[in-house]
Amino acid sequence: MSDTSAVRLPEEEWRNGQREGLARLHREDPRFAELLTSQPRPGDVRFVESLLPQPVRDDPALRAMVRASATAAAIGLRLVDEQFGRDANRPKVHDGAVHRGVPHTYHNGTHTRDVVRESVAYAVNAPTGALTPREVVTLPIAAAFHDVVQGHGRGADESMSAALAVDVMGRTGFPFTARDRAGVYQAVMATSFNEQTKGQSIDPAKPGLHMQIAVATGDLAGLARPEGPAQGVYLAVEEFAKHANRFGVDLGQSLRQAGVDTRGWSARGYMEFIGSDPGLNNAFAAHLKGQAGFFRAHRYPSPETDARLGFREANARLLDTLNAKVETEHISPQQVSDGTRIHRTLSTSSTFTQPIGWASYAAGAHEPTHPAVVKAITAGFSSPPAIKPSMTHQRQSPAAVNTSPARDAVRGISPHKAVSDRQLSRDKFL
Numbered sequence: 001m002s003d004t005s006a007v008r009l010p011e012e013e014w015r016n017g018q019r020e021g022l023a024r025l026h027r028e029d030p031r032f033a034e035l036l037t038s039q040p041r042p043g044d045v046r047f048v049e050s051l052l053p054q055p056v057r058d059d060p061a062l063r064a065m066v067r068a069s070a071t072a073a074a075i076g077l078r079l080v081d082e083q084f085g086r087d088a089n090r091p092k093v094h095d096g097a098v099h100r101g102v103p104h105t106y107h108n109g110t111h112t113r114d115v116v117r118e119s120v121a122y123a124v125n126a127p128t129g130a131l132t133p134r135e136v137v138t139l140p141i142a143a144a145f146h147d148v149v150q151g152h153g154r155g156a157d158e159s160m161s162a163a164l165a166v167d168v169m170g171r172t173g174f175p176f177t178a179r180d181r182a183g184v185y186q187a188v189m190a191t192s193f194n195e196q197t198k199g200q201s202i203d204p205a206k207p208g209l210h211m212q213i214a215v216a217t218g219d220l221a222g223l224a225r226p227e228g229p230a231q232g233v234y235l236a237v238e239e240f241a242k243h244a245n246r247f248g249v250d251l252g253q254s255l256r257q258a259g260v261d262t263r264g265w266s267a268r269g270y271m272e273f274i275g276s277d278p279g280l281n282n283a284f285a286a287h288l289k290g291q292a293g294f295f296r297a298h299r300y301p302s303p304e305t306d307a308r309l310g311f312r313e314a315n316a317r318l319l320d321t322l323n324a325k326v327e328t329e330h331i332s333p334q335q336v337s338d339g340t341r342i343h344r345t346l347s348t349s350s351t352f353t354q355p356i357g358w359a360s361y362a363a364g365a366h367e368p369t370h371p372a373v374v375k376a377i378t379a380g381f382s383s384p385p386a387i388k389p390s391m392t393h394q395r396q397s398p399a400a401v402n403t404s405p406a407r408d409a410v411r412g413i414s415p416h417k418a419v420s421d422r423q424l425s426r427d428k429f430l
Helices: 008-028 031-035 042-051 054-058 063-084 109-125 133-145 156-171 178-189 209-219 228-241 251-258 267-276 278-297 304-309 312-328 333-347 350-356 358-365 371-381
Strands: none
Touching: 008 031, 008 156, 008 178, 031 063, 042 063, 042 109, 042 133, 054 063, 054 133, 063 109, 063 133, 063 156, 109 133, 109 209, 109 304, 133 156, 133 178, 133 209, 156 178, 178 209, 228 251, 228 267, 228 278, 228 312, 228 333, 251 267, 251 278, 267 278, 267 333, 278 312, 278 333, 312 333
16 A cells, blocks of 8 residues: 555645644744744754664664654754743743743743653654654654644644644655655644543544654653653743633733843742742642642553653652642742752652662652651751842842752752752752
């Protein structure tokens, strides 16, 4: 059976969707005409290529396709960085057709690279034959583009992102087949939220089922990785800035009324501001409770995912603990964020994984029975409160915040220090 006939039935549907999505994108966000002139960065191309299995990279029949796919994916990574920032230390504020003024403390270059990495990891660990070699090669394109368009509304973002991914595939000059393009398109669409199932939009009737599963899994792999709780906390900033959000708050309006200058702010600055505003602080408590529920309720398409990543239960227990402290001890959003970073540090540190064993830690041995972890997190919550952002209408320096380190409960770990012992401040590092 020829490649074209294999996708004959759904081809008209995805092609029409691709044309409509691309037209809407250029109509609603003409900035992409200029953004698409950006060249891929060599480092991103190498990053993508390095993730692919060695036999695939060494296959002479796939060599040109590997380079073209890595180039297309690298373009996607650059588009994400340029619009939304590289990470939570340097989030960019983005305007979409629906949501404007959103600081991208979560949906940025770090998340996208995580999705590329985890999507390919799924493909590598999938049963033999689940993904064809060509699907493995094109998978990073879908992962890199899954969030390249944001701010236009749920569903619209994914359809325009999928359309743009296929368009960029054509710009590489490599003769990708209809099956290749259909697989990438549907894999991006699979990450959209389905209102009926309350989950991702994986459709066995559409092309590239295992590509869909791989990218959908990669998109939410953080739920079962040590950094997941920190990412869930950072997401609050984006949610509170969105138009007509379910929390009924408006972060942008609150910032304008306070007269603060957020240029140079990291996620830390926003978290401190949220803690200083009663309405936003209450919304944060609701957000945190919702995150704890989501971490437990989500079902990965493949049950092996939890076994492979292993930290979902530990993450959920941490969020339960933080929820309880918010309700009973009224800890601040920034203190919650500190706790999630300590969790991430300890869960990946040989100092703590060796004595109690990685498996037992992942199973929840650290919470609340491991004294060193409890002591470290308690130290993070008892640190002196940071100076609130100024409520005057004068321009405030992003560095104008108390970042004096608290006394370490565990050597080398402080709520105001990163793993590399870099000083934390809202205009430096988290």
